[in-house]
Amino acid sequence: MRKGFGSTPVSLPLSALVIFLSFTLMMSVVHVNSLGGIRLAATSGPVFDDFTGPAGSAPNSQYWTIDPASTAGWANGEVGTYTDSPDNIRLDGQDHLVIQALNSATGYTTARVNTLGKVNMLYGRVEARMKLPAGYAIWPAFWLLGSNNPTVGWPQCGELDIAEMVSDDSNFHVSAHGPQNPQESYPDGFEIAAWPPSPIAVSQDFHIYWANRQFNSMQVGIDDTILATYTPASLPEAAQWVFNAPMYAILNVAVGSKFTGPPNDSTSFPATMLVDWFRYTPSPTTA
Numbered sequence: 001m002r003k004g005f006g007s008t009p010v011s012l013p014l015s016a017l018v019i020f021l022s023f024t025l026m027m028s029v030v031h032v033n034s035l036g037g038i039r040l041a042a043t044s045g046p047v048f049d050d051f052t053g054p055a056g057s058a059p060n061s062q063y064w065t066i067d068p069a070s071t072a073g074w075a076n077g078e079v080g081t082y083t084d085s086p087d088n089i090r091l092d093g094q095d096h097l098v099i100q101a102l103n104s105a106t107g108y109t110t111a112r113v114n115t116l117g118k119v120n121m122l123y124g125r126v127e128a129r130m131k132l133p134a135g136y137a138i139w140p141a142f143w144l145l146g147s148n149n150p151t152v153g154w155p156q157c158g159e160l161d162i163a164e165m166v167s168d169d170s171n172f173h174v175s176a177h178g179p180q181n182p183q184e185s186y187p188d189g190f191e192i193a194a195w196p197p198s199p200i201a202v203s204q205d206f207h208i209y210w211a212n213r214q215f216n217s218m219q220v221g222i223d224d225t226i227l228a229t230y231t232p233a234s235l236p237e238a239a240q241w242v243f244n245a246p247m248y249a250i251l252n253v254a255v256g257s258k259f260t261g262p263p264n265d266s267t268s269f270p271a272t273m274l275v276d277w278f279r280y281t282p283s284p285t286t287a
Contacts (some may be wrong), residue, residue, distance in 0.1 A: 018254045028103065036110055041159075047119050047280040055093030056086050063278075064113045067250075078139075079262045080108040080255030097275040101138060101253045108263070112252030120243045120246040124282035126162070128251070133271035134168050134203035137263040139254035140273045141165075142209055144247040155179050155189030158242040160230075163209035166203060166259055172202050174220040181238040184269035190239045194228035205274055214283065215244055251275060 018274040049063050058066060066084040080101060083089075089111035092098050101110040115121075121144070132140045134213065146157030159177040175193035180186040200207070213221045218230040232241040253273050256262045263269075 004057055018282075020247040031184065046282060048277065050095050050277045051091055051097040051275060052095050053093070057089060057091050057115060058086075058089070059091065059097050060225055063118050066251070067112050067114065075252065076139075077258030077261070078254045078256045080253075081108040082112055083109070083158055083193070085109070092274075095276070099140075099251060099253050099275070100275040101269065101271040103134070103263070103267075103269040108132075108255040108256050110253050112250060114248055114250045116145075116149075116150065116185070118248075119248075119280055120248050121213075121280050122246050123214050124280060125212045126249060126280045127212060128162075128278045129206050129208045129276040131204075131206045131274045131276075131284065132163070132165050132202045132230040133253060133269050133270075133273055134165070134173075135263065135267040136167050137260040137267060138271045139164065139166050139257050140271075141250070141252055141254065143250050144211065145250065146242060147246040147248050149248075153160050153237055156240075156242065158245075158247070160213075160218060160220065160243070160247065161178065162211045162220070163202075167199050169203055170199050172200060174227050176218065176228070176241050176243075178235070179240045180236060184200050190236045192228070192230065192234065192236075194267055196222070196227060197283050206274070213243065213247075216241065218243055246276065249278070249280075251278075 003078040007176065026158065046170055047063060051059060053060070066089055068082045068084040084210070087102060088100050088109050089097050099111050099113070101108060126144065128142055130142065142162045143164065145154070146152070146158040155177050158177045161173075161175045161177075163172070166173040171191050173195045176189055177191050180190040202222075207222050208282050209222055216232055219226055220228045220230075230243075235241060251273070253271060255271075
């Protein structure tokens, strides 16, 4: 039984039903911003960005926000500072987005972008064609967070890692994260990771990384290969399925991690992620 409804059927006038359904559809594409206000996503339909623009310019602000926030609170052992400098993030004038980690006399710098409040995605396929950088303690990623992250936090918002690689091709994988009870015993929630059957040279060429999200189901893959399928039944005991809600995309190159520590003398800089294009195709029922 649905909470808040009794067992007696209720007959609604057609006009009321139309209003209710319209409101339900509208609420499927809202998010709560960091100030607690609710607003509609600026883009809820299909999106394709091929990163066309002059060399040195920023990515399209209709879709992307450059996020130069501190790494504080991310708890990943990162040592790079995220900036909005064209040295770290820019279009290359050849239809690519460049996200570049650098090593300078003052420390490591890098960049990340997200689509929060601009492309908040419910069901459908989200994908990007990219070439990932390798190098000890270099950590490129293409991932989704629940659009309610600013209000409920992580891991309650849910996270889907469509592509991440720590240091080299052998550590390329995908994963899903979410809350697990009791939360005092599982403050970082659950993680379910998956790897390719054999290593893929993701740092040597472009590949298409994708996720297909439907009600109670998510598939993640590379090119024509499915790497993982997630459903409520595949979660650990007492874990919560929080993925039937809008999510937003993040692209970044982290420097350092809790798995590796900081870069060492073998790490080559600049470490460059090249993104050829990004696409979101909503399912017909959510377009």
